[in-house]
Amino acid sequence: MKNYVTRFTLKQRIEHASVMTLFLVLALTGLPQKFFEASWAQAIIGALGGIDRVRWVHRAAGILFTVFTFTHLGVISALVVTGRAALSLVPTRQDFLDAIQQLEYYFGMTDAPAKFDKFDYKQKFEYWGLVLGAVIVIATGLVLLFPIEATRFLPGEIVPASKLAHGNEGLMAFLVVIVWHIYNAHLNPDVFPFDPTIFTGKISAKRLHHEHELEYERLKENE
Numbered sequence: 582m583k584n585y586v587t588r589f590t591l592k593q594r595i596e597h598a599s600v601m602t603l604f605l606v607l608a609l610t611g612l613p614q615k616f617f618e619a620s621w622a623q624a625i626i627g628a629l630g631g632i633d634r635v636r637w638v639h640r641a642a643g644i645l646f647t648v649f650t651f652t653h654l655g656v657i658s659a660l661v662v663t664g665r666a667a668l669s670l671v672p673t674r675q676d677f678l679d680a681i682q683q684l685e686y687y688f689g690m691t692d693a694p695a696k697f698d699k700f701d702y703k704q705k706f707e708y709w710g711l712v713l714g715a716v717i718v719i720a721t722g723l724v725l726l727f728p729i730e731a732t733r734f735l736p737g738e739i740v741p742a743s744k745l746a747h748g749n750e751g752l753m754a755f756l757v758v759i760v761w762h763i764y765n766a767h768l769n770p771d772v773f774p775f776d777p778t779i780f781t782g783k784i785s786a787k788r789l790h791h792e793h794e795l796e797y798e799r800l801k802e803n804e
């Protein structure tokens with residue numbers, strides 16, 4: 582096996598960079614609207630050119646985010662149905678067993694940490710958290726974008742309820758990304774201070790062996 586292995590294709594890296602950029606734009610233009618009374622929120626709104634522009638940018642980024650999410654889900658479903666993509670991100674019974682074994686390892690109750698395949702249980706949890714969170718912000722964002730159309734077939738309460746759910750889900754998603762995702766992907770002791778894999782697409786064979794031993798063994802066997 583070579584010293585470096587391809588972990589992410591160019592398409593996956595572009596997809597990650599696009600979602601990352603859109604998510605930051607949405608947080609930067611959404612959260613100051615939620616906390617509009619705070620001085621930091623007023624400073625951000627002022628720096629971005631005023632509330633009208635902030636709302637416009639948030640709505641445009643929201644529509645793009647919606648298109649990206651549905652394209653991702655449509656393409657991945659088509660690839661899975663036609664047998665061209667593996668279900669490497671779908672949680673299995675083994676992920677629950679791995680989580681238990683890993684906890685036992687952290688508490689010193691066993692000497693062997695769990696061995697992972699392409700994605701470990703934490704990465705799968707993050708992926709599905711993002712998908713479910715995206716479905717919530719998109720559904721509620723569309724109600725806020727088209728309140729009159731939405732209340733043609735849904736009760737009027739859906740508009741304030743969507744506003745509350747949208748803002749709180751947006752805040753939670755932002756905090757999860759800052760605390761959980763950035764720690765897992767960059768700040769954890771294995772890769773501190775920064776893991777460039779999602780940007781370069783490459784992972785060293787040494788790290789692949791350490792973090793995704795089952796995948797490493799499979800790639801070695803197929804060589």
Ligand code: HEM
Binds near residue numbers: 604745750754
């Ligand atoms: C991760 C993505 C997103 C985050 C973090 C986010 C965050 C927020 C926050 C915090 C607010 C303020 C809510 C309040 O005042 O209580 C807001 C408002 C809003 N968001 Fe989002 N949002 C996201 C995605 C979306 C999407 C996908 C859409 C459209 C489909 C959207 C459309 C809207 C609309 C229409 C408003 C009302 C603001 C206005 O009147 O212009 N957002 N968002």
